[in-house]
Amino acid sequence: MASLAQRAGVAASTVSRALRDDARISPEVRARITALAQEAGYTPNILARSMVLGRSGLIGLVLGPVENPFYAELMQQAVRLAAARGCRLLLLHAGPGPIEDATTEALLQYRVDGCLVTSAELSSKAAAICAANSVPLVMINRVAREHGSAVSCDNRAGAEVLAELLLQAGHRRLAVVTGNAATSTGRERTEGFCQSVAAAGGEAPALFTGGASHAAGFAAGQRIAALPAAERPDAVFAVADILAMGVIDALREAGLKVPGDVSVVGMDGISLAQRPPYRLTTLVQPLEAMVARGLDLLLTGIEHGAGAAPQERVLLRGTLRLGASCRLPGSPLPPSGIPDAALPAAE
Amino acid sequence: MASLAQRAGVAASTVSRALRDDARISPEVRARITALAQEAGYTPNILARSMVLGRSGLIGLVLGPVENPFYAELMQQAVRLAAARGCRLLLLHAGPGPIEDATTEALLQYRVDGCLVTSAELSSKAAAICAANSVPLVMINRVAREHGSAVSCDNRAGAEVLAELLLQAGHRRLAVVTGNAATSTGRERTEGFCQSVAAAGGEAPALFTGGASHAAGFAAGQRIAALPAAERPDAVFAVADILAMGVIDALREAGLKVPGDVSVVGMDGISLAQRPPYRLTTLVQPLEAMVARGLDLLLTGIEHGAGAAPQERVLLRGTLRLGASCRLPGSPLPPSGIPDAALPAAE
DNA sequence: TTGAAAGCGTTACCAC
DNA sequence: GTGGTAACGCTTTCAA
Numbered sequence: 001m002a003s004l005a006q007r008a009g010v011a012a013s014t015v016s017r018a019l020r021d022d023a024r025i026s027p028e029v030r031a032r033i034t035a036l037a038q039e040a041g042y043t044p045n046i047l048a049r050s051m052v053l054g055r056s057g058l059i060g061l062v063l064g065p066v067e068n069p070f071y072a073e074l075m076q077q078a079v080r081l082a083a084a085r086g087c088r089l090l091l092l093h094a095g096p097g098p099i100e101d102a103t104t105e106a107l108l109q110y111r112v113d114g115c116l117v118t119s120a121e122l123s124s125k126a127a128a129i130c131a132a133n134s135v136p137l138v139m140i141n142r143v144a145r146e147h148g149s150a151v152s153c154d155n156r157a158g159a160e161v162l163a164e165l166l167l168q169a170g171h172r173r174l175a176v177v178t179g180n181a182a183t184s185t186g187r188e189r190t191e192g193f194c195q196s197v198a199a200a201g202g203e204a205p206a207l208f209t210g211g212a213s214h215a216a217g218f219a220a221g222q223r224i225a226a227l228p229a230a231e232r233p234d235a236v237f238a239v240a241d242i243l244a245m246g247v248i249d250a251l252r253e254a255g256l257k258v259p260g261d262v263s264v265v266g267m268d269g270i271s272l273a274q275r276p277p278y279r280l281t282t283l284v285q286p287l288e289a290m291v292a293r294g295l296d297l298l299l300t301g302i303e304h305g306a307g308a309a310p311q312e313r314v315l316l317r318g319t320l321r322l323g324a325s326c327r328l329p330g331s332p333l334p335p336s337g338i339p340d341a342a343l344p345a346a347e
Numbered sequence: 348m349a350s351l352a353q354r355a356g357v358a359a360s361t362v363s364r365a366l367r368d369d370a371r372i373s374p375e376v377r378a379r380i381t382a383l384a385q386e387a388g389y390t391p392n393i394l395a396r397s398m399v400l401g402r403s404g405l406i407g408l409v410l411g412p413v414e415n416p417f418y419a420e421l422m423q424q425a426v427r428l429a430a431a432r433g434c435r436l437l438l439l440h441a442g443p444g445p446i447e448d449a450t451t452e453a454l455l456q457y458r459v460d461g462c463l464v465t466s467a468e469l470s471s472k473a474a475a476i477c478a479a480n481s482v483p484l485v486m487i488n489r490v491a492r493e494h495g496s497a498v499s500c501d502n503r504a505g506a507e508v509l510a511e512l513l514l515q516a517g518h519r520r521l522a523v524v525t526g527n528a529a530t531s532t533g534r535e536r537t538e539g540f541c542q543s544v545a546a547a548g549g550e551a552p553a554l555f556t557g558g559a560s561h562a563a564g565f566a567a568g569q570r571i572a573a574l575p576a577a578e579r580p581d582a583v584f585a586v587a588d589i590l591a592m593g594v595i596d597a598l599r600e601a602g603l604k605v606p607g608d609v610s611v612v613g614m615d616g617i618s619l620a621q622r623p624p625y626r627l628t629t630l631v632q633p634l635e636a637m638v639a640r641g642l643d644l645l646l647t648g649i650e651h652g653a654g655a656a657p658q659e660r661v662l663l664r665g666t667l668r669l670g671a672s673c674r675l676p677g678s679p680l681p682p683s684g685i686p687d688a689a690l691p692a693a694e
Numbered sequence: 695t696t697g698a699a700a701g702c703g704t705t706a707c708c709a710c
Numbered sequence: 711g712t713g714g715t716a717a718c719g720c721t722t723t724c725a726a
Contacts, residue, residue, distance in 0.1 A: 001703065011713045016705060024711055041479060043455040047394045047403060048703035051718040056394060061438065066419040067618065075422075076413055076442040088453050091408065091436040095423045106435050108390040132388060214622050249623050271414065275561050276596050277624075348719065358697045363721060371695060395719035398702040 004042060008033050019044065050111065059087050059298065060112040060135075063094040064119030067213055068242045069270045070285075071119050074140065077291040078116060085295055087113070099126050108133055114298040114306075118142060119183075119212075136301030140294045141285070143184040143313065149301070151294040154315040155185055155267075156192030158283040159237070161320055162265050163196035165281070166235045168329035171263060174205040175233035177220040177243050180212050189239040189267060206233055210243045217246020224262070225254030234262055235326065241266040241273040241282055248278055248325060263326030269318070279324040286316045351389055355380050366391065397458065406434045406645065407459040407482075410441040411466030414560055415589045416617045417632075418466050421487065424638040425463060432642055434460070446473050455480055461645040461653075465489060466530075466559075483648030487641045488632070490531040490660065496648070498641040501662040502532055502614075503539030505630040506584070508667055509612050510543035512628070513582045515676035518610060521552040522580035524567040524590050527559050536586040536614055553580055557590045564593020571609070572601030581609055582673065588613040588620040588629055595625055595672060610673030616665070626671035633663045 005012040010029065018025045018033040036042075050056040059082055066072045075094075082089050090112055093099045098121040107115060108129070114136040122139075127147045130137045137148030144150045166174060176193055179186025194205055208220040217238055224233060224247070238244035244266030248258050258264050266273060269284030293314055300309060322328070352359040357376065365372045365380040383389075397403040406429055413419045422441075429436050437459055440446045445468040454462060455476070461483040469486075474494045477484045484495030491497045513521060523540055526533025541552055555567040564585055571580060571594070585591035591613030595605050605611050613620060616631030640661055647656060669675070 012703090013705075013714075014712055016703095017712085020705090026711060029711080043452065043480075045398070045458060045703050046453075046456040047397050047458055048718085049705070050394050051392070051398070051703085051720090052705045054718080058437075066413075066423055067416075069414075069416065069419070072413040072416070072419040075438075079438050079441045083447070083450060083453075088457065089438040090405075091422075091426050091438045094426045100430070103430060105390065106393075106430075109393040110435065111392060111394055133390075214619060218623060246622075253623055272561060275593075276565060276600055359719090360698080360721075361696060363719095364696090367721090373695060376695080392719050395702085396721075398704090398719085399721045401702080 001042070001044075004033065004036055004040060007040075008036050055113050055302070056111045057087055058090045058110055058112045059295075060092045060107045060110075060115040061089040062092050062099065062115065062117040062122060064121070065096040065212070066094055068119070068240065068268075069272055070141075070241070070268045070287075073270065073287060074118060074291060077288050078295075081288070081292050081295055085299060087295070087299075089116075097121070104129055107135065113302045114138065116140065116294060116298060117148075121182075134306040136298050136306040138294045138298045138301070140290055141185055144311070147311075149297045149311045149313065151290050151297065151314045151316065152185065153283075153285040153290065153318045155188035156195075157315075158267055158318045159189045159192030159239075160196035161318075162237055162267065162281075162283055163193045163200070165320070165329070166237070166263060166265065166326065167197065167200050167202060169235070169263065169327045170329075171235035171327070172202065173231075173233045173235070174202065175208060175224060175236045176205045177208045177210040177217060177236060177238040177247055179210055179239045179243065181209075183212075186212075186239050189237075193237050205237070210238065210240075212240065212242070214242055214246040214249075217243035218250045219246070221247035221250025222254065225251050225256055232262070236262060236264045238264065238266045241268040241270045241280060244280055244282070244325070245273055245278055248280075252277075259324065259326045265326050267318075269321060274321070274323065281323040281326045282321050283318045284321045285318050289316055348389070348391070351380065351383055351387060354387075355383050402460050402649070403458045404434055405437045405457055405459045406642075407439045407454045407457075407462040408436040409439050409446065409462065409464040409469060411468070412443040412559070413441055415466070415587065415615075416619055417488075417588070417615045417634075420617065420634060421465060421638060424635050425642075428635070428639050428642055432646060434642070434646075436463075444468065445470055451476055454482065460649045461485065463487065463641060463645060464495075468529075481653040483645055483653040485641045485645045485648070487637055488532055491658070494658070496644045496658045496660065498637050498644065498661045498663065499532065500630075500632040500637065500665045502535035503542075504662075505614055505632075505665045506536045506539030506586075507543035508665075509584055509614065509628075509630055510540045510547070512667070512676070513584070513610060513612065513673065514544065514547050514549060516582070516610065516674045517676075518582035518674070519549065520578075520580045520582070521549065522555060522571060522583045523552045524555045524557040524564060524583060524585040524594055526557055526586045526590065528556075530559075533559075533586050536584075540584050552584070557585065557587075559587065559589070561589055561593040561596075564590035565597045566593075568594035568597025569601065572598050572603055579609070583609060583611045585611065585613045588615040588617045588627060591627055591629070591672070592620055592625055595627075599624075606671065606673045612673050614665075616668060621668070621670065627668075628670040628673045629668050630665045631668045632665050636663055 005015045018030040104126045118140040131147040139150040210216045210220050238247050266282040273280040352362045365377040451473045465487040478494040486497040557563045557567050585594050613627050613629040620627040
């Protein structure tokens with residue numbers, strides 16, 4: 001910048017202002033400077049700017065295992081939407097396992113303005129460190145234990161919609177393939193489903209422990225298929241699409257028809273589950289809206305200083321996507337979802 | 348740091364040295380300073396350090412559409428291995444479509460030390476910009492057009508192994524479901540396969556245009572299934588696992604047995620394709636080694652200045668994984684791959 | 695072994 | 711409308 005200033009015959013501060021479209025720079029000077037900058041191939045050093053501004057424009061991204069395509073799709077949205085807001089993502093963690101200490105440190109060292117966390121074992125230690133350093137924290141698809149805001153799908157309501165759908169289709173022996181017991185998402189979905197069934201006077205669904213992978217769903221599906229026909233559930237809610245795919249594969253491999261013998265529904269809305277041979281009926285999470293909301297929450301926290309605004313939890317309603325993996329209620333349903341009247345009353 | 352220095356009764360430079368384990372700091376002073384830093388919750392500001400060192404420790408990561416789980420797995424490895432080398436990833440792009448100009452700019456603005464690119468439409472413009480600013484560039488699973496080094500699986504050799512396998516199993520009417528015509532990876536695999544078949548005196552495989560998604564594979568599979576039995580290939584090589592999954596689904600949906608009626612093999616080694624109902628025979632890319640090699644190439648380029656060392660192309664050999672998606676040769680094969688003697692001679 | 699000072703590239707403040 | 715200067719937090723040279 002100094003050399004630009006010299007060549008333009010102005011001060012460095014003028015160059016700085018000109019390049020950032022400061023209002024009070026004469027058009028001709030600005031033109032001259034921008035031309036010069038262009039020609040010199042000059043790019044401002046954001047690192048230097050960050051030091052003086054106290055904001056890096058960096059957002060830490062913490063992902064869990066991306067074996068579940070949902071998180072890959074989430075990441076894709078996150079990059080795009082962050083860029084649209086002038087932020088860049090510092091990829092801190094992706095994969096199974098807890099976050100390493102070195103990673104938590106990087107978060108502070110690079111002075112990230114905030115942190116977007118999803119599906120990860122963010123130790124409460126890491127969360128505490130963010131809190132201690134007043135780094136705003138937003139979780140997506142997870143509920144924060146203590147610190148930070150959270151955006152998620154209304155998992156209970158979504159699970160209720162699915163329960164209602166299965167009940168309306170005439171299913172009575174229901175089952176749930178659960179997720180990782182440690183995640184709020186999985187718990188909420190399981191509870192919402194069971195409560196909805198109970199409210200409708202149905203028998204309590206059988207629970208099969210799942211996990212967060214196709215393999216876990218497959219294993220659960222095998223256990224279900226191994227049951228004597230009289231005890232076998234005729235409809236299964238897998239708390240994640242990737243699980244539901246595994247369940248379907250196991251049932252079919254065991255010779256059972258889906259949806260002929262067993263209906264299977266999932267939740268998330270990943271694109272692979274939409275395709276043959278699954279054509280999964282599922283509750284689609286409003287992924288783009290969730291990420292956008294999460295980023296905005298983060299930016300608000302950054303703007304006003306973390307802790308200024310109360311930390312909120314945002315629930316976004318998902319939409320039902322009818323596939324061909326479950327028996328449908330006798331009355332034809334609109335393709336966009338089931339009618340409002342069919343929704344169970346709020347709990 | 349200044350405040351630490353003051354409290355410790357030393358100069359700032361001493362604090363700096365003490366915290367970075369500079370050899371010539373007396374043990375007691377270091378102890379006092381580290382204790383103080385600990386207690387104050389001090390974290391060095393890497394942004395400031397970057398300015399003076401001229402290295403940010405940041406590596407730009409450019410990903411294509413992660414619909415293909417291969418790239419999600421790659422990303423996971425990249426974060427882990429980069430962290431192990433003391434680098435952090437700046438996620439510049441993920442998803443379909445070309446890289447936006449604003450993104451290319453961010454790459455320069457954040458002074459990334461280098462750039463890891465995979466499966467993306469990195470415009471040659473973006474590559475040129477890296478070259479112009481001497482930002483080392485390494486492509487993984489892609490070949491650089493002009494600038495930058497590249498690491499990839501030996502696609503030709505891998506495709507040859509698969510061709511050999513199918514021929515040995517007695518298949519004679521072969522087909523290839525191709526990838527995106529614009530990607531070197533897809534082209535190399537197709538060519539390697541066809542050349543190997545030709546060398547063995549086989550009939551030229553029928554080509555079906557695919558793409559890079561399950562949907563594309565499915566569409567190709569439908570076209571194959573629609574052929575009259577006499578013309579239908581009895582073995583299909585899909586140039587990516589995700590494509591192969593689509594092919595299998597389409598064939599089965601059309602009532603054909605895989606591998607009974609048609610053998611299908613893929614290439615990549617994504618974990619989902621390994622699972623039922625696919626159990627895909629495929630050539631597994633040595634993903635971890637590829638990413639590690641890519642990073643090391645990048646770091647070497649960073650160390651010695653881009654352009655110092657000649658840009659190289661590294662080919663890593665993949666390994667055959669036998670699944671249940673293709674007929675096997677009469678003679679039992681070792682599980683780790685087919686015997687060396689069965690490999691076609693180098694072209 | 696430690697200290698002082700210069701400098702990395704930028705922006706903000708206060709003069710003019 | 712523009713220039714000078716201090717400051718952001720760190721490392722490094724040069725002295726002591």
